[in-house]
Amino acid sequence: MSDSNDKPLGRYIRVLETVAAARTGLTLTDIARELGLQPGTAHRLIRGLVDQDLLGSAPGTKSYVTGPRLQALLHATMDQAGYAGLAKPVLDGLVAEFGETAHLARLNGDFAESVLMEQPSGADRAFVQPGRQLPLHAAASGKAILAFQDEAFVARYLSRPRERYTEKTKVEDLDIRNELAQIRADGVAVCDNELDAGVLSYGHPIQVNGGYVLYSVGITGLADRFRPMERSRIKQRLAEAAADLGRKLGFTA
Amino acid sequence: MSDSNDKPLGRYIRVLETVAAARTGLTLTDIARELGLQPGTAHRLIRGLVDQDLLGSAPGTKSYVTGPRLQALLHATMDQAGYAGLAKPVLDGLVAEFGETAHLARLNGDFAESVLMEQPSGADRAFVQPGRQLPLHAAASGKAILAFQDEAFVARYLSRPRERYTEKTKVEDLDIRNELAQIRADGVAVCDNELDAGVLSYGHPIQVNGGYVLYSVGITGLADRFRPMERSRIKQRLAEAAADLGRKLGFTA
DNA sequence: GAAATTATTTTCGATATTCGAAAGTTCAGG
DNA sequence: CCTGAACTTTCGAATATCGAAAATAATTTC
Numbered sequence: 001m002s003d004s005n006d007k008p009l010g011r012y013i014r015v016l017e018t019v020a021a022a023r024t025g026l027t028l029t030d031i032a033r034e035l036g037l038q039p040g041t042a043h044r045l046i047r048g049l050v051d052q053d054l055l056g057s058a059p060g061t062k063s064y065v066t067g068p069r070l071q072a073l074l075h076a077t078m079d080q081a082g083y084a085g086l087a088k089p090v091l092d093g094l095v096a097e098f099g100e101t102a103h104l105a106r107l108n109g110d111f112a113e114s115v116l117m118e119q120p121s122g123a124d125r126a127f128v129q130p131g132r133q134l135p136l137h138a139a140a141s142g143k144a145i146l147a148f149q150d151e152a153f154v155a156r157y158l159s160r161p162r163e164r165y166t167e168k169t170k171v172e173d174l175d176i177r178n179e180l181a182q183i184r185a186d187g188v189a190v191c192d193n194e195l196d197a198g199v200l201s202y203g204h205p206i207q208v209n210g211g212y213v214l215y216s217v218g219i220t221g222l223a224d225r226f227r228p229m230e231r232s233r234i235k236q237r238l239a240e241a242a243a244d245l246g247r248k249l250g251f252t253a
Numbered sequence: 254m255s256d257s258n259d260k261p262l263g264r265y266i267r268v269l270e271t272v273a274a275a276r277t278g279l280t281l282t283d284i285a286r287e288l289g290l291q292p293g294t295a296h297r298l299i300r301g302l303v304d305q306d307l308l309g310s311a312p313g314t315k316s317y318v319t320g321p322r323l324q325a326l327l328h329a330t331m332d333q334a335g336y337a338g339l340a341k342p343v344l345d346g347l348v349a350e351f352g353e354t355a356h357l358a359r360l361n362g363d364f365a366e367s368v369l370m371e372q373p374s375g376a377d378r379a380f381v382q383p384g385r386q387l388p389l390h391a392a393a394s395g396k397a398i399l400a401f402q403d404e405a406f407v408a409r410y411l412s413r414p415r416e417r418y419t420e421k422t423k424v425e426d427l428d429i430r431n432e433l434a435q436i437r438a439d440g441v442a443v444c445d446n447e448l449d450a451g452v453l454s455y456g457h458p459i460q461v462n463g464g465y466v467l468y469s470v471g472i473t474g475l476a477d478r479f480r481p482m483e484r485s486r487i488k489q490r491l492a493e494a495a496a497d498l499g500r501k502l503g504f505t506a
Numbered sequence: 507g508a509a510a511t512t513a514t515t516t517t518c519g520a521t522a523t524t525c526g527a528a529a530g531t532t533c534a535g536g
Numbered sequence: 537c538c539t540g541a542a543c544t545t546t547c548g549a550a551t552a553t554c555g556a557a558a559a560t561a562a563t564t565t566c
Contacts, residue, residue: 020329086339
C-alpha cells in the first residue's frame, strides 16, 4: 500500500510537524531518528524547508525551529476575533490618550492589511478600516513593516511598479530606501499626505519573539488636527504599545 | 535568476498562503489567477494539498479552505505564551466558579498534551501541568478529543496497545468505542479514577470553525471533594468555555 | 432548451526533483 | 592526536513535476 505520506510533500510536512511539536529546537539527528529517515535525506528535506523560511535555525546553533513563514501563515489564518481579544485593549489605550484612530496592520502579500481598528467616539470617517490593503511604500503602518523585512523582500518589492496616490507619494527606489533606513534608525514611520490627502499617520513595527516583523501598530488622524501633537510622546507610546502587542502576538521561535 | 519560490515545495506553500489569507474559501480559478498558474497546474497542486489534509473542500462546494492538518500544524507552532493570552481568562473563570483546576489540552500525536493550566490558590498537587501527555483513552480531556476524530484516526489508535493505568482504566476496544459514542451524544467526557487514582475530571471538546476538534478544556479535582459537585452545572459551564475558546482559537474557514 | 462561455479535470512527453545508499567532512571529547 | 558521532555531499535510478493542450463538466446566455 502506498501511503500518501511518503510522497515528497508529505515528508516535508512531517518534518514541520515534528519540529513544531517539539518544545525546543530539534537537531538534524533528532528529526532523522523521529521520522526514521537516513541522515542524508533528513538533511535535504530540512534544507528545502529552510530555503522556504518554513524552518529557521538559530544562527550559530545546529538546531532547527519553526520559521517566519510558518508563523506568518498561522497569523494569516487566525480569525479577527482572535486578534480582537488580544489587541483591542492596547488600541483602546492609544485612542484614549491621543483621541485619534488606532489600528493593527499585518503583512499580507505585498500589502499591510488593517486587521483591527479602534476609533474615538465621534470619529471622522475611517481611513484604516479592517480589510483595507495599505501599500508598503505609502502608508505609515506599511512602511514600518517593510523597513524590517529582509533585503530579498525589499528588493523584490521595489522591483515592481508602485502606485502614486498623491503628489507627495514617494515612488523612487532611492527615496524609499532612504526612508526605510531612517525608520530603522528612528523606530517610527510617518505618512504625511502620501496615501490619503489630508491624513497624517504614524506607524511602529511589532517584533515577535524571533525578531520577525509581521505586524505594525499605527495612529491616524486628520493632518491639521493631528500634526501639532507632540511627536516624541507619540513615538514613545507607540513603542510601548508595540512591545505589548509583540508579547501578546508572540511565539517562541 | 532562479527564485526559490518556483521550486515544487515553494509553490505548494504559496497555494496554502493564498488560501489562508483569504477570508473566505477560494475556488481553483481564484487560486490559479492569484498565483499566475495555469489551471492544470493549480489543480494538481491543490489535489496534492488536499491529499495531505492541508487543504479541505467544503463538501458539495468547489471552494477550498485550510484543512485540519494545517490547522493542527499551525496551532502546534503556538507556544504556551500564545495560548496564555487567549485562554487564560477563560480557564480563570472556571477556576473561580468551581474552585478546582482547569486546563486546556491539545491533540499532539497520540496524546492530548496539556498546554495551559490554572489552579485555585492553595491547590493540591497538579495533575495536569503543562507538558503532561494525557492518554486519549484514559483522560477526560483526551477522550473528549478522541471522540471527535474521524474513524480512520480512532481505528488506528485502537489498533495499538493501550496502557492500563489503574484497575478502572478501560482498555477494551468495545468499552472505549461505547464510551466515545456516549461522549458524542452527551458532549462531555468523564474520567473517574481511570488515570490517576483518586482523581476525577471532566473534559469538553473544543470545536474550531471548520468543525475540527484539536483541543479540549477540562476540570480536574480530587474525587472525594469534586464528585458531589452538580454535574449539569459543570457540563453547562464547560460547554460555554469551550464555545468561547473555539472562537478565540478559531480560524476563518 | 440549445448554444456559448467558463470552470474543472485529465493526458502527455520532457524536465527537474527526490530517492536511498555510500562516502566524505566537520566537530567535540577523551 | 585519535575516535566516534554528527553533519554534509555525491551519485545513478526512480519518481514527481512541469507546461501545453485537449477533454469533460458546470454555468450562463440567448
